[in-house]
Amino acid sequence: MSPIFEEVRLRLPHIELAAHLYGPEDGLPVIALHGWLDNAASFARLAPRLPGLRIVALDFAGHGHSDHRPLGASYAIWDYVHDVLQVAEQFGWQRFSLLGHSMGAIVSVLLAGALPERVARLALIDGLMPYTGEAESAPQKLAEALKAQMALAGKRKPVYAQFDRAVEARMRGVGAVSREAAELLAQRGLMPVPGGFTWRTDSRLTLPSPLRLTRAHAQAFVRHLQCPTSLVLAEQGMLLAQPGLRELLEEVSVSRTELPGGHHLHLDDEGGAQLVADCFNPFLRSP
Template structure:
């Protein structure tokens, strides 16, 4: 199993970092795969399935640290983190790399970004694989004023909130285990190793604290459905039995609007692609998808 190759790509207004698997598979005929992680995660989110996909299907996988996460740049002072900004970032990255088309592999928030990208720029997305997400979180029209008020209040309070410091690396791993999405020690370790930075006396997260501020504005459900309707790429949606999408009505509604989508429910939690006990099954499901859509996988 191959080790990842770290990369750093300097764009005009930011630097995107990440991990790459399958460099030897790079070809003009097969588009690269951009892997997009979830909220407060980083590119190490794909450390279990990416090497399998690269080896078995000959994929060239670029797992990026989304802006504000991992080792990538933070947005300029005074900025918010709108989910659609990531679509702009991806488009700029593609232009810088000379990529006309890509395959997208997204988890959670990354799946939401991938959905928007595939709907807004269908000519640039060849295949779409979604893990535990289809479209972003929404705010309905009547709740929009409250959403803006909450975001503004949180932004004003941010300077008064002290960042969490850890005296030991192990303490940070345990904190990640018990975060918003509870995960195993092994899964948390992978994310923590990339997402933590060390000073002379302590450890703290490299992610921008502004990521925890609620978005001032979100899409409505009708708007997200409009993106789903515009997706042309063959799409694979994998959800977890103990994940976040199990009881969401809009999962089925959104899925039905995507012209060429297959949906499979697998064992595991929200990070089923990173958990040692379930990652291999997720990888096999993705191999089946890529193979069915034109690739020869071993």
């Protein structure tokens, strides 16, 4: 499959991000946000199946071909929210929809909950709320994060002698994917180095979070959603295992559909991508 897209770089006031543009310039505006350690290729199968939309599929900061954050900076999830707002400003979009997978879905919910006047619709794939932490665990979590930061300088990224070795590693990674999906992500996510290939991603992305939202904080964003929201749950994915998810969804106006497949069901194969597209096409194009 050879999707038609335009590769662009977006010079924001504080960082330069890369993105794939899909669809007509006058299409309904949508910003597509991938998961942790993935990249814009996450939407390579899905985006071409969503006609009539102008989709900006970002590489998040530190991922894919986007810049890494400056030395001394971190990758707090709310900083991604600011990045997305700045991308919308670049395109002159005062109101837009969000298509998010996993971490991208979480960023979407945070933005829509905080600034409901900016987000028209939310289309979420196997993601809703961040991992949370309660007050009593905060000192321990900060200690773990500080120790990991201090140790990072002594660590090196893995180098794979062959491209296929990196693909196999990605297949077994967090949110395991099919070989075809791993190849799509690797084609965008790898760079050549002496001895083979390594990932473009910023090593700081693997550091533990020094501070997490409490469950009450995270649920407040979901409860504050005002735009129409459609959530696709993967039957063999990661979201259904979150404690209290079904109870929360019973309280809020979030339309949900359970589909067969794993966490990357929109990318693993053509059939999964079509099932997700069938859910989101009428939803995203509704007035």
